[in-house]
Amino acid sequence: MAGWIFAGTLALAVAAAYRPFGDYLFRVVTGTRSSVVERGVYRLVGVNPAAEQTWGVYARSALAFSAVSILFLYLFLRVQDKLWLSLGLPAVTDHIAWNTAVSFVTNTNWQAYAGESTMGHLVQMSGLAVQNFVSASVGIAVAVALIRGFSRRTLGNFWVDLIRITLRVLLPICVVATIVFLAAGMVQNLSGGTDVTTLTGATQHITGGPVASQEAIKELGTNGGGFYNTNSAHPFENPTTWTNWLQIFLILLIPFSLPRVFGRMVGQNRQGYAIVAVMAVLALGSIALTVGFEIHGAGTVPQAAGAAMEGKEVRFGVPDSAVFAATTTLTSTGAVDSFHDSYTALGGMMPMVNMMLGEVAPGGVGSGLYGLLVLAIITVFVAGLMVGRTPEYLGKKIGAREIKLASLYFLVTPALVLIGTAAAFATGNNTTALNAGPHGLSEVLYAFTSAANNNGSAFGGITVNTGWWDTALGLAMLLGRFLPMVLVLALAGSLVRQKSVPASEGTLPTHQPLFVAMVVGVTVVLVALTFLPALALGPLAEGLS
Amino acid sequence: MRLPTWLAQHLAALRALLVLTVLLGLAYPLAMVAVGQLPGLRDRAGDTRLIGQAFTDADGNPVRRYFQSRPSAAGDGYDPTATSASNLGPESLDLLNDVCARSKAIGELEGVDGRRPFCTGDGVGAVLAVFRRDGFTGPVTRVVSVDQTGTPFLAAYEGVPVESAKEGEDYVALGGVITPIRGDAPAEPRVPADAVTASGSGLDPHISPAYAALQVPRVARERGIAEDAVRRLVAENTDGRALGFMGEPAVNVLELNLALDGA
Numbered sequence: 010m011a012g013w014i015f016a017g018t019l020a021l022a023v024a025a026a027y028r029p030f031g032d033y034l035f036r037v038v039t040g041t042r043s044s045v046v047e048r049g050v051y052r053l054v055g056v057n058p059a060a061e062q063t064w065g066v067y068a069r070s071a072l073a074f075s076a077v078s079i080l081f082l083y084l085f086l087r088v089q090d091k092l093w094l095s096l097g098l099p100a101v102t103d104h105i106a107w108n109t110a111v112s113f114v115t116n117t118n119w120q121a122y123a124g125e126s127t128m129g130h131l132v133q134m135s136g137l138a139v140q141n142f143v144s145a146s147v148g149i150a151v152a153v154a155l156i157r158g159f160s161r162r163t164l165g166n167f168w169v170d171l172i173r174i175t176l177r178v179l180l181p182i183c184v185v186a187t188i189v190f191l192a193a194g195m196v197q198n199l200s201g202g203t204d205v206t207t208l209t210g211a212t213q214h215i216t217g218g219p220v221a222s223q224e225a226i227k228e229l230g231t232n233g234g235g236f237y238n239t240n241s242a243h244p245f246e247n248p249t250t251w252t253n254w255l256q257i258f259l260i261l262l263i264p265f266s267l268p269r270v271f272g273r274m275v276g277q278n279r280q281g282y283a284i285v286a287v288m289a290v291l292a293l294g295s296i297a298l299t300v301g302f303e304i305h306g307a308g309t310v311p312q313a314a315g316a317a318m319e320g321k322e323v324r325f326g327v328p329d330s331a332v333f334a335a336t337t338t339l340t341s342t343g344a345v346d347s348f349h350d351s352y353t354a355l356g357g358m359m360p361m362v363n364m365m366l367g368e369v370a371p372g373g374v375g376s377g378l379y380g381l382l383v384l385a386i387i388t389v390f391v392a393g394l395m396v397g398r399t400p401e402y403l404g405k406k407i408g409a410r411e412i413k414l415a416s417l418y419f420l421v422t423p424a425l426v427l428i429g430t431a432a433a434f435a436t437g438n439n440t441t442a443l444n445a446g447p448h449g450l451s452e453v454l455y456a457f458t459s460a461a462n463n464n465g466s467a468f469g470g471i472t473v474n475t476g477w478w479d480t481a482l483g484l485a486m487l488l489g490r491f492l493p494m495v496l497v498l499a500l501a502g503s504l505v506r507q508k509s510v511p512a513s514e515g516t517l518p519t520h521q522p523l524f525v526a527m528v529v530g531v532t533v534v535l536v537a538l539t540f541l542p543a544l545a546l547g548p549l550a551e552g553l554s
Numbered sequence: 555m556r557l558p559t560w561l562a563q564h565l566a567a568l569r570a571l572l573v574l575t576v577l578l579g580l581a582y583p584l585a586m587v588a589v590g591q592l593p594g595l596r597d598r599a600g601d602t603r604l605i606g607q608a609f610t611d612a613d614g615n616p617v618r619r620y621f622q623s624r625p626s627a628a629g630d631g632y633d634p635t636a637t638s639a640s641n642l643g644p645e646s647l648d649l650l651n652d653v654c655a656r657s658k659a660i661g662e663l664e665g666v667d668g669r670r671p672f673c674t675g676d677g678v679g680a681v682l683a684v685f686r687r688d689g690f691t692g693p694v695t696r697v698v699s700v701d702q703t704g705t706p707f708l709a710a711y712e713g714v715p716v717e718s719a720k721e722g723e724d725y726v727a728l729g730g731v732i733t734p735i736r737g738d739a740p741a742e743p744r745v746p747a748d749a750v751t752a753s754g755s756g757l758d759p760h761i762s763p764a765y766a767a768l769q770v771p772r773v774a775r776e777r778g779i780a781e782d783a784v785r786r787l788v789a790e791n792t793d794g795r796a797l798g799f800m801g802e803p804a805v806n807v808l809e810l811n812l813a814l815d816g817a
Contacts, residue, residue, distance in 0.1 A: 011795060011798075011799040011800075011801075011802075014799040015799055015800055015801075018799070050570075050573055053569060053573050054566055054569045054570045054573060055565075055566055055569060056566055069560075069563055070563060070566075070567070073560075073563045073564045073566075073567040074567040074570060074571065076564070076567070077564055077567040077568050077571055078567075078571055081568075081571055123636070123637070123638075125634070125635055125636070125637065126635060126636065134579055134580075134583040135575055135579030135580055135583075136579070138578070138579060138583065139571075139574060139575050139578045139579040142574070142578045143571075143574055143578075168566070168570065171570070172570075175574065175578070176577075180577075180578065180582065183582070184582070184585075184586070187586045187589070188586075188589060188595070191586075191589065191590050191595045191598065191599040192594075192595060192598055192599075193598070194598055194599065194600070194601045194604050195599060195600070196599055196600030197583075197586050197587055197589075197590040197599055197600070198587055198590065198599075198600060199587060202634075202635075203602075205602055207607045207608070207609075208607065208609060208620065208808070208811055208812070208815065209607075209608070209609055209610060209611060209617050209620070211607075211608070211612075213605070213607060213632065213633070213634065214633075214634055214635050215602050215605055215634055216634050216635065217600065219583040219586070219587060221586060221590070221599070222582060222583040222586040222587075223583070237637050238636075238637045238638060239628075239637040239638060239639060239754055239755040239756065239757075242639070242753065242754030242755040243637055243755045243757060244604035244605055244606070244755065244757055244758075244759055245600065245604065245605070248601075248604050249793075249796060249801075250793075250795060250796045250800040250801025250802075251796035251797070251800050251801075253800065253801060254796075254800050307644075308644030308645060309644065309645050309650060309672050309734045310642075310643075310644050310645065310646060310649050310650050310653060310672075311644055312671050312672060312736075313650055313653050313654065313670050313671050313672040313673055313679075314653050314670070314747045314750050314751050315670070315741075315742060315743055315746065315747040316747035317644070318747040318748050318751040319639075319640065319642065319644075319649065319751040319752060320639040320640065320641070320751075320752070320753070320754045321751075321753065321754055322753050322754055322755060322758050322760070323624070323748050323753070323758055323760035323761060323762055323802060323804045324758075324760050324793070324801050324802065324804045325801050325802070326801055326802030329800065329801055329802075345754070346754065347754045348639035348640075348641055348754045350639070350641040350642070350643060351639065351640065351641060351642060351643060351644065351649075352644070353644050354643075354644055354645070357643075357644075443641055443642070444641075444642065444643040444645075444646055445646075445726075446645070448643035448644075448645060448646070451643075468641070469639065469641045470641030470642065470643070551643075551644070551645060
């Protein structure tokens with residue numbers, strides 16, 4: 010019962026934040042004035058904040074920023090042993106550095122390394138955590154540019170969006186969250202750690218580090234990269250039962266509030282409510298199923314143990330851990346407070362299904378909204394086919410070019426997931442899986458699903474720090490982030506050129522329960538058609554045999 | 555000289571990244587380090603009592619006067635430099651063997667019945683490899699108890715006598731179908747679930763109130779104090795659910811053992 014109240018209070022808190030926080034985000038991305046600090050930053054960067062960009066320039070700016078970020082982070086990781094606060098750790102090997110650089114710049118935060126034994130403090134706070142901020146801002150910026158495709162005649166300026174979202178939204182919330190986390194017992198220092206003598210006389214090395222400041226943005230930016238190997242299960246990353254609640258709230262805050270920004274920018278709040286309703290229906294359904302499967306505790310080991318407690322912390326318990334697992338994969342976060350690999354077969358399938366939905370319920374910051382708007386466009390198109398007229402969405406005609414871009418967007422991640430999984434088996438690299446049988450296939454499928462959807466969580470038993478895995482998953486993360494992003498911006502460019510057509514009697518209303526149900530249906534059907542065969546070989550085979 | 559557009563764009567990107575790195579990667583975390591030193595936060599942040607310990611001797615055996623923590627997959631156990639979960643799946647035979655062995659050992663330590671579903675009396679997984687004439691179908695031709703080299707836990711399965719396993723034989727590769735046997739152990743074993751499963755972090759500082767209650771008689775006996783006194787300390791070191799609904803009630807083992815040593 011407590012677990013259901015836990016989930017219910019989170020839903021209420023996110024709902025309560027929708028209007029006020031969404032309105033705040035709206036003012037940030039539509040405001041015209043710059044603060045003194047922002048003007049200083051624009052001058053240092055050398056951009057004119059008043060300049061409007063075409064979709065091509067917007068896309069090239071986002072890509073240039075990300076390319077420079079990957080290169081910078083790669084070099085940072087490769088020379089960390091020569092830098093301050095390296096704690097005597099060696100340089101990160103070339104393939105792990107490539108994988109990690111791509112991982113953090115793409116907002117994935119897949120970790121092919123164990124934080125405490127690989128990364129010094131400087132590279133954590135000045136390399137990895139910086140990307141936690143800016144990769145989140147890039148996602149939100151692209152979503153806002155897509156909305157402008159519907160609502161304005163121009164798409165805005167990437168640099169202004171990037172700087173504003175970072176400085177006015179992410180940073181202030183992180184400062185407050187960090188202080189709260191410190192009060193809860195999280196660690197925030199530059200120490201290499203201290204040795205303590207245990208009660209039985211052994212020595213235990215208690216680690217230190219700038220953890221709390223990284224935790225805040227890890228959740229708020231739907232990043233998920235842990236300071237330590239065991240992420241939010243670690244007592245220093247998630248000390249109490251209520252920090253667990255707060256972390257889930259931070260994960261959901263921005264993605265669930267962005268539809269408000271959408272509604273306000275297109276001038277019809279009800280359009281925002283329709284989009285957030287789609288997200289909420291899918292999210293609540295998924296959370297309920299995940300919690301239900303885990304409490305039920307099917308499978309040989311959970312029944313032998315008496316509960317699905319393997320890989321879970323006593324303070325969080327089974328239901329709250331399952332809520333975390335569902336929300337971290339419904340968004341593109343990938344932080345974990347329990348280990349999905351040891352979940353029941355069907356309970357462990359839910360995180361995979363959540364990612365396969367394309368992470369749109371509510372999805373990563375920005376990427377969730379633009380993913381769902383693409384699905385809404387596909388739904389409008391499908392509905393248009395039924396009645397035989399050219400579909401339109403918010404006054405913009407969905408013609409051949411728009412639907413081609415939307416379809417290509419949808420195809421990118423399934424192609425990466427299924428081709429990647431097949432390639433792992435074809436080349437024999439699936440043998441690095443820890444578990445045997447269907448569960449071994451699930452580990453491989455989970456890895457590519459997580460990478461291509463920029464999630465970052467894992468069925469952690471599989472060994473992925475080999476050259477093949479680091480390279481393949483790096484490519485999946487890179488293509489899974491930037492191909493859809495370019496397609497979305499091209500779509501925005503195509504919409505922004507069109508004159509708005511007034512709604513007529515034949516226009517499908519896109520703010521009513523019928524449309525919400527249709528988008529939910531289209532999303533679930535597309536995913537089921539794409540992934541059911543793969544799931545049948547993995548978690549379904551394991552759970553139903 | 556005017557730079558080509560693509561180069562100018564990448565230079566702007568580099569400048570933006572450097573400015574943001576100074577702001578977000580240095581100023582922000584270092585300011586937060588400073589905030590963490592403020593009175594009121596200083597004693598709370600990074601409390602070492604949040605990190606669990608193993609209360610075992612050099613050979614890994616439980617020290618009987620202490621409450622015992624959960625199993626841990628972090629290094630050799632409770633190693634903060636190598637935090638880890640086991641990552642073994644719900645049908646993993648290795649994990650099943652671990653669970654069964656732990657339950658048997660804890661049952662013996664606490665003097666209670668350590669039997670559980672899917673476990674043999676000698677503390678391994680009750681798992682058969684069942685060979686059928688046509689692979690998955692047809693009559694049973696051969697049955698092996700895969701984790702037992704001694705007397706099998708079951709004499710016969712579907713009329714076929716159960717053999718014990720031989721070292722190095724892979725019965726799955728030979729075509730046997732892995733079949734766990736539930737057995738007649740109670741559905742709610744005396745040894746609680748958290749006692750036989752490893753945590754996610756490998757540093758879990760807590761055990762369930764049920765596991766603490768199981769250990770009270772032993773600790774009281776070893777220390778020569780009344781069980782009620784020990785129970786009182788357990789209650790004092792139990793963290794309830796925050797606001798009554800967040801998480802699960804949990805006993806901090808380190809604080810409890812410290813309190814016992816101080817009593």
